[in-house]
Amino acid sequence: MNRNDHKLEHSFSVDVRVRYAECDSMGYLHHGKYWEYFEIVRTDLLRRQGIRYRDLEASGVFFVVYKAACRYLLPIQYDDLVTVTARVVRITRTRVDHEYEITRGDTRTCEATSTLACVGPDGHPIAMPPALWSPPKD
Amino acid sequence: MNRNDHKLEHSFSVDVRVRYAECDSMGYLHHGKYWEYFEIVRTDLLRRQGIRYRDLEASGVFFVVYKAACRYLLPIQYDDLVTVTARVVRITRTRVDHEYEITRGDTRTCEATSTLACVGPDGHPIAMPPALWSPPKD
Amino acid sequence: MNRNDHKLEHSFSVDVRVRYAECDSMGYLHHGKYWEYFEIVRTDLLRRQGIRYRDLEASGVFFVVYKAACRYLLPIQYDDLVTVTARVVRITRTRVDHEYEITRGDTRTCEATSTLACVGPDGHPIAMPPALWSPPKD
Amino acid sequence: MNRNDHKLEHSFSVDVRVRYAECDSMGYLHHGKYWEYFEIVRTDLLRRQGIRYRDLEASGVFFVVYKAACRYLLPIQYDDLVTVTARVVRITRTRVDHEYEITRGDTRTCEATSTLACVGPDGHPIAMPPALWSPPKD
Numbered sequence: 362m363n364r365n366d367h368k369l370e371h372s373f374s375v376d377v378r379v380r381y382a383e384c385d386s387m388g389y390l391h392h393g394k395y396w397e398y399f400e401i402v403r404t405d406l407l408r409r410q411g412i413r414y415r416d417l418e419a420s421g422v423f424f425v426v427y428k429a430a431c432r433y434l435l436p437i438q439y440d441d442l443v444t445v446t447a448r449v450v451r452i453t454r455t456r457v458d459h460e461y462e463i464t465r466g467d468t469r470t471c472e473a474t475s476t477l478a479c480v481g482p483d484g485h486p487i488a489m490p491p492a493l494w495s496p497p498k499d
Numbered sequence: 500m501n502r503n504d505h506k507l508e509h510s511f512s513v514d515v516r517v518r519y520a521e522c523d524s525m526g527y528l529h530h531g532k533y534w535e536y537f538e539i540v541r542t543d544l545l546r547r548q549g550i551r552y553r554d555l556e557a558s559g560v561f562f563v564v565y566k567a568a569c570r571y572l573l574p575i576q577y578d579d580l581v582t583v584t585a586r587v588v589r590i591t592r593t594r595v596d597h598e599y600e601i602t603r604g605d606t607r608t609c610e611a612t613s614t615l616a617c618v619g620p621d622g623h624p625i626a627m628p629p630a631l632w633s634p635p636k637d
Numbered sequence: 638m639n640r641n642d643h644k645l646e647h648s649f650s651v652d653v654r655v656r657y658a659e660c661d662s663m664g665y666l667h668h669g670k671y672w673e674y675f676e677i678v679r680t681d682l683l684r685r686q687g688i689r690y691r692d693l694e695a696s697g698v699f700f701v702v703y704k705a706a707c708r709y710l711l712p713i714q715y716d717d718l719v720t721v722t723a724r725v726v727r728i729t730r731t732r733v734d735h736e737y738e739i740t741r742g743d744t745r746t747c748e749a750t751s752t753l754a755c756v757g758p759d760g761h762p763i764a765m766p767p768a769l770w771s772p773p774k775d
Numbered sequence: 776m777n778r779n780d781h782k783l784e785h786s787f788s789v790d791v792r793v794r795y796a797e798c799d800s801m802g803y804l805h806h807g808k809y810w811e812y813f814e815i816v817r818t819d820l821l822r823r824q825g826i827r828y829r830d831l832e833a834s835g836v837f838f839v840v841y842k843a844a845c846r847y848l849l850p851i852q853y854d855d856l857v858t859v860t861a862r863v864v865r866i867t868r869t870r871v872d873h874e875y876e877i878t879r880g881d882t883r884t885c886e887a888t889s890t891l892a893c894v895g896p897d898g899h900p901i902a903m904p905p906a907l908w909s910p911p912k913d
Contacts, residue, residue: 381680381690382673385519386526386577386832392840393520393810397658400807404657404716414657415716418800426806430844436898439524440680440691484850519818519828520811524694530702531672535796538669542795542854552795553854556662564668568706574760578818578829622712661795662802662853669796715800 372448373406379441390437395471396429399461402447412492422490424477427456431473441465454488455479510586511544517579528575533609534567537599540585541615550630560628562615565594569611579603592626593617648724649682655717666713671747672705675737678723688768698766700753703732707749717741730764731755786862787820793855804851809885810843813875816861817891826906836904838891841870845887855879868902869893 383394404414417423437443444464451458456478463471481487488494521532542552555561575581582602589596594616601609619625626632659670680690693699713719720740727734732754739747757763764770797808818828831837851857858878865872870892877885895901902908 378677380673381523381676382529382531384524386522386524387837387839388524389839391520391810392843393807393814396805396807396810397656400657401654413716415714423801425801425803425850426847428844428846429806430842432842433840436839438691440689516815518811519814525699525701527701529672530705531669531676534667534669534672535794538795539792551854553852561663563663563665563712564709566706566708567668568704570704571702574701576829578827657799658805658807660800662798662800664800667796 371406372446373402373409374444374446375402375405376442376444377401379437379439379443381439384439387436388439390439390441392431392433395431395433395463395473396426398443398445398463399447399459399473399475402445402461403459406447406449407493410492417490417493420490421482422487423480423482424457425480425484426475427478428476429473430475431461431471433471435465435468435470437463437465437470443470450474452494454494455486457489509544510584511540511547512582512584513540513543514580514582515539517575517577517581519577522577525574526577528577528579530569530571533569533571533601533611534564536581536583536601537585537597537611537613540583540599541597544585544587545631548630555628555631558628559620560625561618561620562595563618563622564613565616566614567611568613569609571609573603573606573608575601575603575608581608588612590632592632593624595627647682648722649678649685650720650722651678651681652718652720653677655713655715655719657715660715663712664715666715666717668707668709671707671709671739671749672702674719674721674739675723675735675749675751678721678737679735682723682725683769686768693766693769696766697758698763699756699758700733701756701760702751703754704752705749706751707737707747709747711741711744711746713739713741713746719746726750728770730770731762733765785820786860787816787823788858788860789816789819790856790858791815793851793853793857795853798853801850802853804853804855806845806847809845809847809877809887810840812857812859812877813861813873813887813889816859816875817873820861820863821907824906831904831907834904835896836901837894837896837898838871839894839898840889841892842890843887844889845885847885849879849882849884851877851879851884857884864888866908868908869900871903 379390385391407414446462448460450460459475461473479489517528523529584600586598588598597613599611617627655666661667683690722738724736726736735751737749755765793804799805821828860876862874864874873889875887893903
């Protein structure tokens with residue numbers, strides 16, 4: 362493993378109730394909306410570490426999605442209460458990889474991955490602030 | 500009529516094809532999405548006057564919706580091709596009122612109104628640039 | 638007052654955290670998204686009465702928005718935690734009127750109204766099931 | 776190659792103007808919205824073959840996204856006019872694979888892939904109608 366990265370198994374889950382407006386004519390959660398759900402959990406994962414993403418942006422630190430992939434195993438329906446989990450699987454000074462899953466009760470309905478890059482206000486890569494880069498404390 | 504305002508009947512129409520992701524479980528265009536359609540036409544109405552809203556924002560001039568009302572006369576469905584019309588009905592140095600309608604063929608499906616306020620980057624009211632305030636040329 | 642309607646002051650509130658994807662370039666909750674928030678609270682208001690909107694639809698009973706109006710008093714920003722309140726102000730066998738407000742702490746940021754019509758799968762007006770029509774029990 | 780599949784290079788492009796409501800606080804097209812753009816082009820690709828997806832659904836034939844992946848090479852901004860291209864790269868009786876790209880002028884900003892499954896109203900896999908399965912005619 363490179364000096365510049367470390368493997369983490371830091372994870373967080375959030376319960377989300379599927380909204381009417383998020384579903385398509387089939388009554389299924391639209392496949393593009395899943396990325397909003399993952400974003401919510403990433404934000405709450407940060408919040409739990411004492412970091413507010415809104416403050417990061419105000420200080421000129423942004424995260425942009427560079428790569429994303431998802432397998433939709435089973436449809437999710439309007440009004441379903443699902444559990445969305447995000448896990449940091451790799452972090453370097455300039456990027457972070459997450460894994461996600463969505464479950465409904467005991468059933469896994471979806472699994473996904475993403476790579477985010479840390480950029481400045483001009484969109485160019487920058488190093489993350491130390492508070493993000495240093496391993497979480499749990 | 501006040502020196503600071505003038506009545507206009509400046510209007511513009513855009514054809515929009517209803518997207519799958521914009522419809523709900525009934526297969527109808529979600530009522531909140533209509534406001535995106537009106538926004539598209541407002542932007543194109545400006546563009547036709549030689550003004551790009553993106554450039555306005557870059558120069559510190561923003562328009563925020565202060566008031567909005569809509570009557571949904573008939574449902575609009577997925578894949579419908581509708582005509583969205585916006586008309587400036589009143590403009591002052593700090594606000595602009597629009598009327599909208601959506602038609603499908605000869606049938607009017609919706610009518611709406613809005614009031615937008617011109618604000619600076621901090622959200623406080625400012626006077627519009629003269630290019631916006633002066634009456635359009637057609 | 639007509640025999641077919643009665644005034645209610647039945648209200649319900651839900652806390653909603655504003656999502657990143659719901660905000661526009663100004664960092665403000667997009668004005669069209671407010672209608673999703675009101676929809677969430679209407680659904681939860683029904684749930685509290687023991688009725689699941691999803692089950693209504695499965696049984697062929699739908700509610701469509703016929704009229705909607707909103708005043709945006711103050712912007713709502715990304716990551717704000719807001720309280721969304723819906724109140725049934727009038728109900729007849731075929732339609733229901735709601736009032737809404739959104740507050741952030743002690744500050745009211747928005748007030749709105751809507752009229753929903755009860756329709757069948759073909760979009761034509763029908764009478765509401767008695768469980769909806771009869772006054773709520775609190 | 777299996778008797779049940781054939782490689783196609785059938786592609787289609789659509790110009791899309793990025794809407795204000797589709798962009799996030801950075802002023803970038805939100806990464807989840809790209810999937811709406813790809814959906815638009817898939818629908819138009821079908822339309823060009825004389826098939827309306829809406830009619831397919833009315834006849835009990837649905838396509839659900841089973842797998843999706845995207846690389847976001849460069850940000851896309853509000854008001855950008857981009858060209859979205861979809862290409863059918865593999866089709867069997869029960870699934871279809873697409874490749875996508877988005878370009879702005881000569882610059883490729885994004886590349887993506889998806890696998891869709893053909894399902895009935897109950898969500899179970901079914902064979903596509905022959906009109907879809909047989910190779911396109913151009």
